[in-house]
Amino acid sequence: MxxxxxxxxxxxxxxxxxxxxxxxxxxxxxxxxxxxxxxxxxxxxxxxxxxxxxxxxxxxxxxxxxxxxxxxxxxxxxxxxxSNSAENRHPLRIGIPPMISTVFFPRVTDQFQKEYAIPIQLFEYGSLRARTLVDSEQLDVAMANMDFYNLDKYNHYVMMEDRYVYCVSRTHRYAGETEITMEMLKDEPVILFNTDSVQTQTVITCLRSAGITPNVHMYCSQLTTVLNFVRSGRCGAFLYSSIAANPRDFIEIPVTPEITSKFGIIWKRGIFIPDQLTKFVIFIKAYDVTPYLPAL
Missing domain, CATH: 1.10.10.10 (Winged helix-like DNA-binding domain superfamily/Winged helix DNA-binding domain)
Known part of the structure; x- marks a missing residue:
C-alpha cells in the first residue's frame, strides 16, 4: 500500500x-x-x-x-x-527552453512565488532534453515546445501558439524580402539552437524536405549569442515571432509556408502530484498570456 x-x-x-x-x-x-x-x-x-x-x-x-x-x-x-519554512520545503524544479524563457519568464515564476511563497529552481534546457528529465523525475515540470510525437505520454497544458520568422540584419542580402522559403536558404549560413531543441529539429526537417542540406554555421544554447551573430550580417536565424516582435536592430521575415508551434507545460503521468506542482498547474492555467501572443 x-x-x-x-x-x-x-x-x-x-x-x-x-x-x-x-x-x-x-x-x-x-x-x-x-x-x-x-x-x-x-x-x-x-x-x-x-x-x-x-x-x-x-x-x-x-x-x-x-x-x-x-x-x-x-x-x-x-x-x-x-514544511512551512522555506528552508524545509523542496523547491519546484522547472525546465525552460532558452528562447521561450525570454517571452514571459521570469514574470511567471516571480508572480507565482509572490502568490504562493513556494521556492523554485529554474533549469535552462531545450524541450527534448527537458522531456527526458521530466521522465526521470529530475524536473517536476517543463515549459516546452509541444511539437514532439509522444505528447500524449505526458500531462500537458497548451498556453500559446506562435509562428516562426527568419531574422537577418538590416544589411543582410535578404533584408528587403517579404518572405523566406526553404529553397532560398540553400547554402545560406544559419544559426540554430542546440540539437535538444524541438525548433531546431523542425527547421532541419523542413530544409531537408525541400532538398536542402542545412548550412549550420553554429549550434547555440544562448539567445544573446544567436542575436549577436544575426547582427553581424553573415548569418540568419529562425526565431519565434513573439520574440522578434520586440524592438530589435534586425529584420524579421515571414516564413513560407508558415510554420507554427504550440507551447505549454508538461509533467509526468502516473505519479503522485505534489501540492506545489498542483498549485503551479492551476496558476499557469489562469495566467494571462495575451500580451505575449503574436498576431497569427
Whole structure:
C-alpha cells in the first residue's frame, strides 16, 4: 500500500467515477484502475460495486475509505506542520527552453512565488532534453515546445501558439524580402539552437524536405549569442515571432509556408502530484498570456 494508491482510491470515492478522478489528478484512467486492483488484492477486499454509469462503495469499501481519508489527512497535517519554512520545503524544479524563457519568464515564476511563497529552481534546457528529465523525475515540470510525437505520454497544458520568422540584419542580402522559403536558404549560413531543441529539429526537417542540406554555421544554447551573430550580417536565424516582435536592430521575415508551434507545460503521468506542482498547474492555467501572443 502506498499513499499514492490511497489518494487515487479516495478521489474515486469523492467523484464516484474513475474518469473524473483521473482528470482531477492528471493521471490516466488505467493508472487509477490498477492502483485500486492492487489495493483489493493486497487486502483481499472488494472495494467498489461497478454500475453502468456510476460506481459505489461496498460495505468494506466504506470502512476502508474512512481509514484512508484519516491517513491522508494526518499525512497532510504532518507535511503542513514541518514544511512551512522555506528552508524545509523542496523547491519546484522547472525546465525552460532558452528562447521561450525570454517571452514571459521570469514574470511567471516571480508572480507565482509572490502568490504562493513556494521556492523554485529554474533549469535552462531545450524541450527534448527537458522531456527526458521530466521522465526521470529530475524536473517536476517543463515549459516546452509541444511539437514532439509522444505528447500524449505526458500531462500537458497548451498556453500559446506562435509562428516562426527568419531574422537577418538590416544589411543582410535578404533584408528587403517579404518572405523566406526553404529553397532560398540553400547554402545560406544559419544559426540554430542546440540539437535538444524541438525548433531546431523542425527547421532541419523542413530544409531537408525541400532538398536542402542545412548550412549550420553554429549550434547555440544562448539567445544573446544567436542575436549577436544575426547582427553581424553573415548569418540568419529562425526565431519565434513573439520574440522578434520586440524592438530589435534586425529584420524579421515571414516564413513560407508558415510554420507554427504550440507551447505549454508538461509533467509526468502516473505519479503522485505534489501540492506545489498542483498549485503551479492551476496558476499557469489562469495566467494571462495575451500580451505575449503574436498576431497569427
Amino acid at each position: 502506498t499513499l499514492t494508491q490511497l489518494e487515487y482510491f479516495c478521489a474515486v470515492c469523492r467523484y464516484h467515477s474513475i474518469t473524473r478522478a483521473a482528470d482531477a489528478l492528471y493521471v490516466s484512467q488505467p493508472t487509477i484502475s490498477t492502483s485500486i486492483r492492487d489495493l483489493e488484492k493486497e487486502f483481499h477486499l472488494k472495494l467498489f460495486h461497478h454500475g453502468k454509469n456510476r460506481i459505489s462503495l461496498t460495505k468494506d469499501g466504506e470502512a476502508f475509505y474512512q481509514k484512508a481519508e484519516y491517513i491522508l489527512k494526518q499525512t497532510q497535517e504532518l507535511y503542513t506542520d514541518f
